[in-house]
Amino acid sequence: MFYTEKIVVPSTMNASDFGVITNSAGAKQTTYRNLPLYYYINDTKRGDTNGQGFINAWSVVSPDAASLAISSTTTSSSAPTITVTSFPSSANGDSKIVIQWNVAGGTPGVITNTAIYWGYKTGSTNTSDYPKVSSSQTGKSPQGFSTEITVPSGGYFYFRANAVVDGVNILSPEYQISIIAPTGGGGGGY
Numbered sequence: 459m460f461y462t463e464k465i466v467v468p469s470t471m472n473a474s475d476f477g478v479i480t481n482s483a484g485a486k487q488t489t490y491r492n493l494p495l496y497y498y499i500n501d502t503k504r505g506d507t508n509g510q511g512f513i514n515a516w517s518v519v520s521p522d523a524a525s526l527a528i529s530s531t532t533t534s535s536s537a538p539t540i541t542v543t544s545f546p547s548s549a550n551g552d553s554k555i556v557i558q559w560n561v562a563g564g565t566p567g568v569i570t571n572t573a574i575y576w577g578y579k580t581g582s583t584n585t586s587d588y589p590k591v592s593s594s595q596t597g598k599s600p601q602g603f604s605t606e607i608t609v610p611s612g613g614y615f616y617f618r619a620n621a622v623v624d625g626v627n628i629l630s631p632e633y634q635i636s637i638i639a640p641t642g643g644g645g646g647g648y
Contacts, residue, residue, distance in 0.1 A: 460487065460488050460494075460495040460496055461478070461485075461486045461487050461488050462488055465488060475490055475491050476488060476489065476490055477489045477492065479494065479597075479601075483593060483595065483605075485604070487602070490519050493600060494600075494601055494602045495519065496509075496543070496558075496602055499543075499544045536562070536563040536564075537563050537564070537626075538561065538562070538563040538564040538567075538599065538621065538623035538624065538626050538628050539561070539562050539563050539628065540559060540560070540561050540562075540572075540619050540620070540621050540628045540629065540630045541559060541560045541562070541619075541630065542557065542558070542559045542619050542630050542631075542633060543558045543559055543560050543602070544556070544557070544558040544604075545557045545558070545617075545633060545635065546635060547635065547636065548635060548636040548637070548638055549609050549615070549635055549636075549637055549638065550637075550638050550640065551609065551610060551611035551612050551637050551638060551639050551640050552608065552609070552610070552611050552640065553608070553609060554606050554607065554608050554609075555606070555607055555608075555609055555615075555635065556604055556605070556606050557574050557592075557604065557605055557607065557617065557619070558602060558603065558604040559572075559574075559602070559603055559604075559619040559630065560600065560601070560602045560603070561597070561599055561600065561601055561602075561603065561621045561623060561628075562599050562600040563599055563600075563623065564599050564623040564624040564626065565624060566598075566624065567598055567599030567600070567623060567624065568598060568599075568623065568624055569595075569596055569597045569598060569599055569601060569621055569622070569623050570596060570622045570623075570625075571594050571595075571596065571620075571621065571622045572594070572595050572596070572597070572603055572619070572620065572621035572622070573591050573592045573593065573594045573595065573605070573619075573620055574591070574592040574605050574607065574617050574618070574619055574620075575588035575590070575591050575592075575617065575618050575619075575620055576588050576590050576591070576592070576607065576615060576616060576617035576618075577589045577590055577615075577616055577617075578610060578613055578614065578615065578616070579614075579616065580616050580632060580634075581616060581618070581632065583629055585618070585620055585629070588616070588617070588618065592605040592607060593605060599623055609635065609637050610637060611637070611639055611640060612637050612638070612639030612640075613637050613639075614634055614635065614636060614637060615634070615635040615637055616632055616633070616634050616635075617632070617633055617635075618630050618631070618632050618633070
């Protein structure tokens, strides 16, 4: 997610196109034309635009973008979708990880519930196969979400993103994170 308290807008863009939303967890996010803004995970320094066109869904906001016709009706007339946009492929045991996902589509696009369902063994497309669930969030499509989860000390972590958009239940594919068990240290005699 991207948030800045005071955004600097080039003179070729309209400052009123930028705003701020607050998700159910209280986190603020800067928006452009009511669409949430994100950092792309593979952009590592100022000016990187590696996310441009990623999965045909992400566009860089720049002074050139001021002429883009961004319309919520284009997205809202399509079937709802859920896309996991960021998660680590591995994590140290007993540490916190962040999972990010995007919910889009639907008419009118009301997200009554979205969360991450997770557990320590693979599951089916039934969310009841996953014994744990992150905090439930709500919003309006298209919208990005994120959650922080503490992973176990070792093994594998399996998860799916889930959302209910306009009464339609949607589920992402299952993803797996390898957990690196902490190594003993210290030695110490008896």
